[in-house]
Amino acid sequence: MQVSFPALPAGTAPERGLPVLPELAARLAQAARDSAPEPVGGGAALREAACGYWARRGLPTAPEHVVAAPGAQPLLLAVLAGAGGDVLLTRPCAAWYPPLARLAGRPTYHVPVPAECGGVPDPFALLETVRRIRAEGGRPRVLVLSVADDPTGSVTPPELLHEVCEAAVGEELTVVSDETWRDMRHDPGGTVFFGPAEMWPDHVVVLTDLAGGLFPTAWPAAVARFPAGGRGPVLRARVTSALAAVRAELPPPVAAAAAYALDEPGPVRARAAAAVRIYGALARAAHEHLTAAGVLSRPPQAGPYLYADLGELRAALAGRAITDSVELEAHLSTALGRPVPGGHRFGDAPDALRVRISTPPLLGATDEERQRALDAPDPLAAPGVGAALTSFGSAFGWLAGG
Numbered sequence: 001m002q003v004s005f006p007a008l009p010a011g012t013a014p015e016r017g018l019p020v021l022p023e024l025a026a027r028l029a030q031a032a033r034d035s036a037p038e039p040v041g042g043g044a045a046l047r048e049a050a051c052g053y054w055a056r057r058g059l060p061t062a063p064e065h066v067v068a069a070p071g072a073q074p075l076l077l078a079v080l081a082g083a084g085g086d087v088l089l090t091r092p093c094a095a096w097y098p099p100l101a102r103l104a105g106r107p108t109y110h111v112p113v114p115a116e117c118g119g120v121p122d123p124f125a126l127l128e129t130v131r132r133i134r135a136e137g138g139r140p141r142v143l144v145l146s147v148a149d150d151p152t153g154s155v156t157p158p159e160l161l162h163e164v165c166e167a168a169v170g171e172e173l174t175v176v177s178d179e180t181w182r183d184m185r186h187d188p189g190g191t192v193f194f195g196p197a198e199m200w201p202d203h204v205v206v207l208t209d210l211a212g213g214l215f216p217t218a219w220p221a222a223v224a225r226f227p228a229g230g231r232g233p234v235l236r237a238r239v240t241s242a243l244a245a246v247r248a249e250l251p252p253p254v255a256a257a258a259a260y261a262l263d264e265p266g267p268v269r270a271r272a273a274a275a276v277r278i279y280g281a282l283a284r285a286a287h288e289h290l291t292a293a294g295v296l297s298r299p300p301q302a303g304p305y306l307y308a309d310l311g312e313l314r315a316a317l318a319g320r321a322i323t324d325s326v327e328l329e330a331h332l333s334t335a336l337g338r339p340v341p342g343g344h345r346f347g348d349a350p351d352a353l354r355v356r357i358s359t360p361p362l363l364g365a366t367d368e369e370r371q372r373a374l375d376a377p378d379p380l381a382a383p384g385v386g387a388a389l390t391s392f393g394s395a396f397g398w399l400a401g402g
Helices: 022-030 044-055 072-083 097-103 123-135 158-170 232-245 252-263 266-292 311-318 325-336 367-375 385-399
Strands: 066-069 086-091 108-112 140-145 174-178 204-209 222-225 305-309 354-358
Touching: 022 252, 022 266, 044 066, 044 222, 044 252, 066 072, 066 232, 072 097, 072 140, 072 174, 072 204, 072 222, 072 232, 086 097, 086 123, 097 108, 108 123, 123 140, 123 158, 158 174, 252 266, 266 305, 266 367, 266 385, 311 385, 325 354, 325 385
Parallel strands: 086 108, 086 140, 140 174, 174 204
Antiparallel strands: 066 222, 204 222, 305 354
């Protein structure tokens, strides 16, 4: 039986991100009068730009192996529908993965992550889960992972990723690698990103949501790179057919802006660098406040998120009538004035007392406030940011009994 949970205060709307880059807005406006529909799967310019994006990251790609869609959600939904079989997800995983698997009619199984990082399953637990599914008559076919992870903000070490992929390929699983946050590593020189497609090119679909660093969060655009061999061509054809069936093509202005962003001209690279700087500063500061309150969290390495475990504060929380992540979510969302989703939305059991922390709201509620923080030499010294961090720390300190 499927368990349902109360809706988050902000509903399902995407979180406000950084201000729109002026050059992207100009490119969108230039194409606003284009009435010719974009082909399903993306036009030639967009797919060529995606090929260049991946080639600069060591993944040579041909346009015929690329599919674009209006957002990562419809793209992953089409992949899961086309691949067939049962889907394996990490625990925790991005909150939007499980609903898409259910919508595609695919049974899902969560596999715990190792102690050192999130985003990938423990390799031994993965093998055990696959064998149990088969023993029960299931058909495990797809593993969804994220090396630079939402929700945990961690990056998987290459040697561990190799073990996971070796196990997955040995069990004939297709790996879907969500690489949305790969370029948002807080220390790009010190934190190595090595993707599954570099190890097992015929078994990995690479998925990139442009909203992870190249695009405004409210402009849905995503691209996927399919293997040239193995199941890749068949799966790509099925995905394109599924997108065509629901008219999931990009609007021409968004496609033009996406191609510009994927080409990574100077303004886009500068904005990405600024985003890395500000996400890293905010995540480190938030992590320090969590640690001071006795909350466990993996040190943030990429993107704007942290995953906080308040299990050590269980007794103090019980004294405040908070006994599970549903109640913890409700309290923190009220205390901080914004959604703070509990771990139950990411595949964890409600009694695990975990929440995902998103740091961009600390920059302010308006584009003007967020732009000031982006422009500041020290984002934490921008007006309002320090006060927001203090309030953040106080909310967790109160939970700890302070």
